Amino acid sequence: MMLGTVAGTVASTIRTPSLAGQTLVRVVVAAGHAEHTVVACNPLSAGPGDRVVIAHGAAARHALKLPGAAIDATVIAIVDPDKS
């Protein structure tokens, strides 16, 4: 899984049907000196600035119990602020 910081939401009126009702968040993931942005489903309602753990692939769909969804990244944990 990946560690990242929630940077905001992604608003998209035009989306594939299986994304219906899903909140999408932008999560900035540090990779060495660079950073990249992952778009993930947010079933745990993580907010901007939250440190989160993201799962990719089938694991992302397992987290939502949506095996047939067009989703490959989901926030699966919010890191406790003071213990990491």
Place this chain on the structure above:
Amino acid sequence: MMLGTVAGTVASTIRTPSLAGQTLVRVVVAAGHAEHTVVACNPLSAGPGDRVVIAHGAAARHALKLPGAAIDATVIAIVDPDKS
């Protein structure tokens, strides 16, 4: 999922059968200081300059309801222009 910008289409007369009828777009994805190009199926008809969300792997095939297709990336959302 990944965020990127549609940069154009990919024309390919010679292609594997399961790509028949699919429009392929080039999507430029920022990864830190670098960029890379992803080729994705475009069921939502995103156009050049559109900011889009791409799903990879089985999720890409779920978006097209083509579980057996030789496809590993699909545009699954077009980002609303003024809200992101």
Place this chain on the structure above:
Amino acid sequence: MMLGTVAGTVASTIRTPSLAGQTLVRVVVAAGHAEHTVVACNPLSAGPGDRVVIAHGAAARHALKLPGAAIDATVIAIVDPDKS
């Protein structure tokens, strides 16, 4: 699989149900001049400073015998200190 060094644990009270009971560790993986952090389940109880091997995707779930879990990375081996 990837080689990395355990850097600590990830404490997360708010997590997806299928992570219940799993210890999550931060593993620093060297990729050329850069490094990046992977969060992995730790069934072998690797400790800080241990060199470990991480498996990703379905392999990570196989290691835990949890095919439906929202997990995509697991520590699957601890490298012997003096033989690598």
Place this chain on the structure above:
Amino acid sequence: MMLGTVAGTVASTIRTPSLAGQTLVRVVVAAGHAEHTVVACNPLSAGPGDRVVIAHGAAARHALKLPGAAIDATVIAIVDPDKS
């Protein structure tokens, strides 16, 4: 999927059985300022210098109708020379 340029073939007498009869090509993929090489099966007989589209994972096996093969990358389209 990825865009790349065929750079040559890979000759390997010692190979896993499910690769029997497969032609392997080296495809150079640009990723920002860097490049990396992908080895892919070549069912469309792309030649050196051809711009191609590569699919990864299960999609690569779908392209060959070999669901159980030890293959994770396949050329699935040859980009038309003058239209991209």
Place this chain on the structure above:
Amino acid sequence: MMLGTVAGTVASTIRTPSLAGQTLVRVVVAAGHAEHTVVACNPLSAGPGDRVVIAHGAAARHALKLPGAAIDATVIAIVDPDKS
């Protein structure tokens, strides 16, 4: 698939059960100016300095006929020394 050079073995007494009996090798893969190390199962007995092709994900398990193993990378071919 990826091209790399075998750099040595990985000795790990503490390992997940499904790795039992597997030889693990460190394979250095060039990615542009950087390099990274992949740990892979070695059913073809590639030795240090051998140029090899690695398959990832389910393909790695197909190569070993171990669909349920906690393995995500396997050496699937040894490049002929003088023809590549």
